[in-house]
Amino acid sequence: ERRDVERGQVIAKPxxxxxxxxxxxxxxxxxxxxxxRHTPFFSGYRPQFYFRTTDVTGVVKLPEGVxxxxxxxxxxxxxxxxxPVALEKGLRFAIREGGRTVGAGTVTEILE
Incomplete structure (x- = not known):
């Protein structure tokens, strides 16, 4: 039923x-x-990640040496x-903070 589906949910074949x-x-x-942004960010930065129609907070870890x-x-x-969010390699997303877009990205590898 349509009323059973909420914003941010994904309908897919099992x-x-x-x-x-x-x-x-x-x-x-x-x-x-x-x-x-006007300033840099570091490991531990916690912006909102927007995938399709859903948003979720995430913690950023920078690469070794950065x-x-x-x-x-x-x-x-x-x-x-x-x-957890339904993700796949190649999925594009926006990075937002305080109601504005501060970055964009593409999933390159699923880790967990």
């Missing part, structure tokens, strides 16, 4: 898509001029979401 909490992604962080990410940078991130 076994074709599974929820995950950890993934790697290639991301671009918007510059201040593009409407993004101390911070500056606005305008492209970076491979590892993300751990606070709740």
């Amino acid at each position: 076994g074709t898509i599974t929820p995950h909490v950890r993934f790697r992604a290639e991301t671009y962080v918007l510059t201040k001029e593009e409407g993004g 101390e911070m990410v500056m606005p305008g940078d492209n970076v491979n991130l590892e993300v751990e979401l606070i709740t």
